[in-house]
Amino acid sequence: GAGVSQSPSNKVTEKGKDVELRCDPISGHTALYWYRQSLGQGLEFLIYFQGNSAPDKSGLPSDRFSAERTGGSVSTLTIQRTQQEDSAVYLCASSPGLRQGGYGYTFGSGTRLTVV
Amino acid sequence: AQSVTQLGSHVSVSEGALVLLRCNYSSSVPPYLFWYVQYPNQGLQLLLKYTSAATLVKGINGFEAEFKKSETSFHLTKPSAHMSDAAEYFCAVSDRGETSGSRLTFGEGTQLTVNP
Numbered sequence: 001g002a003g004v005s006q007s008p009s010n011k012v013t014e015k016g017k018d019v020e021l022r023c024d025p026i027s028g029h030t031a032l033y034w035y036r037q038s039l040g041q042g043l044e045f046l047i048y049f050q051g052n053s054a055p056d057k058s059g060l061p062s063d064r065f066s067a068e069r070t071g072g073s074v075s076t077l078t079i080q081r082t083q084q085e086d087s088a089v090y091l092c093a094s095s096p097g098l099r100q101g102g103y104g105y106t107f108g109s110g111t112r113l114t115v116v
Numbered sequence: 117a118q119s120v121t122q123l124g125s126h127v128s129v130s131e132g133a134l135v136l137l138r139c140n141y142s143s144s145v146p147p148y149l150f151w152y153v154q155y156p157n158q159g160l161q162l163l164l165k166y167t168s169a170a171t172l173v174k175g176i177n178g179f180e181a182e183f184k185k186s187e188t189s190f191h192l193t194k195p196s197a198h199m200s201d202a203a204e205y206f207c208a209v210s211d212r213g214e215t216s217g218s219r220l221t222f223g224e225g226t227q228l229t230v231n232p
Contacts, residue, residue, distance in 0.1 A: 004159070033219070042206065042224035043160075056219065091159055105220065107152075107159035 002026075004108035006092050012114045013082055021077040021111045025094030032075050033095075033105060034067060038088040046090075049075065082115045089113070118143045118209045122223035130231050135179075135194040137226045139207030142188065149190040150208040150220065151181055160206060166190060177201070202230045 164175025
């Protein structure tokens, strides 16, 4: 697509429920990133996919968080047993990847998650 | 390890005045540096990037930034603020390591207010 698409744009869920957030990157972009932006704070790195390499999961805050990227394209971020502190905007970004000179991301508009 | 410090979480200027948003970085290798802007309820948009060509980088919307290695700085400026510049601005740093990928580390952001 023309840009990075994220769905849903807003999600309200009850504490303890599981949620799935979707990211559809720009076609041909080999690198995909998930960040979390909490109210009044900067961007917190969560996970990074680059081509067929093993993902860099070093930013995932707990084992309740997981992500996968199928077919090198669409990615799903899953949060199990959601907690109120998970409330944030989850941003996805993609880039062409290093070997294509791809420094700098294109961001989606984010998914605003509210856990009540 | 890399880090970014943005001095001033809030900056307020009058319309037509100079905009100066400060960013200092720490990196063990020559960095790539970026400024992003985020308008309310939107994702981040790339303003400009430094990737070792000219040290003075011009971006969109009349913004520019100068890379100063001796000061480890990459401050963002605009000669004359416009009301539409009101937004949050993020500075980010990336290393150039082929193995570590182009993961960006973001500062905590500076909220720019433009007064009429």
